[in-house]
Amino acid sequence: METYIYAIKGMDTLRMDVFSPKKIKKADRLPVLLWMHGGGFSGNNRFDIADNKLVKYVAKDHNYIGVSIDYRLLRKGKATGFGCDCSKDEKLETFKQAAIDFLDAAQFLVERADELHIDTSKLIAGGSSAGAEGSLNAVFMRDYFIDDKSKYENVSFAGVFSCAGAVVDASYITYENAIPSVFFHGTDDQLVPFGSASHHHCEPTKDGYLILDGSSEIATQLENLETSFYFNIVKGGQHEISAIPFLELDKIFNFFERTIINNEIIQTKIIKDKPSIKN
Numbered sequence: 001m002e003t004y005i006y007a008i009k010g011m012d013t014l015r016m017d018v019f020s021p022k023k024i025k026k027a028d029r030l031p032v033l034l035w036m037h038g039g040g041f042s043g044n045n046r047f048d049i050a051d052n053k054l055v056k057y058v059a060k061d062h063n064y065i066g067v068s069i070d071y072r073l074l075r076k077g078k079a080t081g082f083g084c085d086c087s088k089d090e091k092l093e094t095f096k097q098a099a100i101d102f103l104d105a106a107q108f109l110v111e112r113a114d115e116l117h118i119d120t121s122k123l124i125a126g127g128s129s130a131g132a133e134g135s136l137n138a139v140f141m142r143d144y145f146i147d148d149k150s151k152y153e154n155v156s157f158a159g160v161f162s163c164a165g166a167v168v169d170a171s172y173i174t175y176e177n178a179i180p181s182v183f184f185h186g187t188d189d190q191l192v193p194f195g196s197a198s199h200h201h202c203e204p205t206k207d208g209y210l211i212l213d214g215s216s217e218i219a220t221q222l223e224n225l226e227t228s229f230y231f232n233i234v235k236g237g238q239h240e241i242s243a244i245p246f247l248e249l250d251k252i253f254n255f256f257e258r259t260i261i262n263n264e265i266i267q268t269k270i271i272k273d274k275p276s277i278k279n
Helices: 049-063 086-111 129-140 215-224 246-261
Strands: 002-009 011-020 030-038 063-069 117-128 159-163 179-186 196-198 211-216 229-235 265-273
Touching: 002 196, 011 049, 011 159, 011 215, 030 049, 030 086, 030 129, 049 063, 049 246, 049 265, 063 086, 086 129, 117 129, 117 246, 129 159, 159 246, 179 215, 179 246, 215 229, 215 265, 229 246
Parallel strands: 030 063, 030 117, 117 159, 159 179, 179 229, 229 265
Antiparallel strands: 002 011, 011 063, 196 211
16 A cells, blocks of 8 residues: 555645555556545545445455545534535535545546556546545536636546435536446435435525435436446435445446446446344
8 A cells, every 4th residue: 555645735635545456567557446535524534444445445356446535624623514504605615625636636646647557547436425425526517616627638537436425416417427337325315315405404494505416316317328327225224325335345346347348338226125223
């Protein structure tokens, strides 16, 4: 594992941990999972146990480069948090800056592709909860959030892996940016909407009322665009579905192998009931 500083922004020094397979040849160019941790834009870090385990796993078991990043936690220490008392404008700015940090991390990798043995055509964007929102908006909402898109003209994504994420507007997903995507989401998520609904389910009278399009809306858009997706729906599931689904990882990366490497079109919805709590 190597740690790099990919950006310095004000008081924030942003780092990434890069995990590579043990046996890597000089000429190898490998796919990448670029992962953004969750934490409500106020907590957690790139070396959280679960996030660290994920990027190690892809390097060891699937011959990927696994990358876990830090990013600016713009809601850290804020009295209004990131719920219904946090204004719509503050939420949009938080999403924007998270997307910029994610794109800056991707740009860093692209610029060092030879050094890090990266295949820049096989970059998978991923994240959980806040990290899923940041990465999804970086992938699909670039035209909405990024003023100078030429800065990232060499950055393209081949796939998405989202655990309880959402975008500001799924209509920004087009033939030009639609890519094979994996989604895990609970239908009763109380923070990040499963479909099209207000963030944290805030009432319209609240400052933090902001409609987001969750996994269901994104998957529908991809289905209409005849783009591959793997959508794992948990009926009655809440925000705990943002946890990394370790038991499903082999299926997820088999999906990426078939759709990104072999160019197959696969559209799969899996519906499960929320596990009952046993006394």
